Amino acid sequence: MPGFEVFGDEEKKEILDVLDTGVLFRYEFPEQRRGVYKVRTFEENFARYCGVGYAQAVTSGTAALKVGLTALGVGPGDEVITQCFTFVATWEAIFDVGAVPVFAEVDETLNMDPADLEKKITSRTKAIVPVHMLGAQARIREIKAIADKHGIPVLEDTAQAAGGSLDGKRLGTFGACGTFSFDAVKTMTTGEGGMIITDDEKLWRNMSEYHDHGHDHVPNPGTRGGEGRNFIGFNFRMMELQGAIGLAQLAKLDDMISRQKKNKAALKEAIGKIKDVSFRTILDETGDTATFIAFFLPDGERAKAVNALLKENGAGAIAFGSNTWHFYPKWEHLLAGSTLNTSGWPFTGPDGKRRVIYDKDALPASAALMDRLLVYQVPVKLTEERLAQMVAALEKAAQI
């Protein structure tokens, strides 16, 4: 839990600024707040850090996806292509705007395979949502080129890769917009929270109004002031305490990443000794956030044997092939079409017909990759004792 590892005096100081004014709401209360606008300042700093014109803070990474998709005009009848290795939130948001998620294979980047993406584009495809999973780059240039050819906007789910880049350009800035999560396990955290970045002013204005019940922000962009509403909205507003924590965490992001890089390098050296091991394709090592280290064994059996030995020695790795949160064949509720409402929506349409069926065997290339994949989360703070234990376990694994 990287961001949480470095929570300290800086965060406390920012929070106290808010408690001193007593204004927890991001808008209004001009006199009482005495110039303290933490969420707005966090948005400005985040946009500047990413090198974009606009940033919109929201309540979570899932909300960021929903606000972004809504602003792009995605809704019922549309398809959105994402990847089969991601967190459930990515496709929850697609369903939640009324669209249908279509899953593309991942390749050795552990992110969207551009060739499979192109095969899955139809006349209904309204958006493409690649994910920069496990802290590193999707093949975003190729994905964007394919999307441009078909005139489809790209939303980058950058929830796991804040601070990452490709050839010096921040992840989240390649598509029409990029979304971020600051939940409790992300590299920078506000406990709960999210952000959407864009260079498109109109898109940002729509996000700003949509996330605040549709209130008219036109006379006062980025804040309130109008009397009417242009369209229906919802409430995804971030509160001042989260904005305050976000400011302190953002200031620590580069340092967290550089410490993770150092720890990742030490682990990589030890992992590299395992026979026939290969590493996940990283398109640009400089722009990797080093939040995770991912490696492949030649086949599933070897991966299981190696991980059993690692576990025995106190250094078990994550096997995403059997983890139930991040990989398509393990999403039992998606495959079963489980929903709480009686109509069956979103799996069943208004006409009572099943509108989408997910087959667990539909993505064989990804299944074969996941089967032989092992992953460690890379902490910001790695004690010498823990590193030594991991290295010793990996050395044992290197001998089988």
Ligand SMILES: *Cc1c(COP(=O)(O)O)cnc(C)c1O
């Ligand atoms: C964490 C995460 C989200 C959702 O973020 P929350 O802030 O937890 O709602 C979305 N996509 C990916 C890839 C994530 O890892």
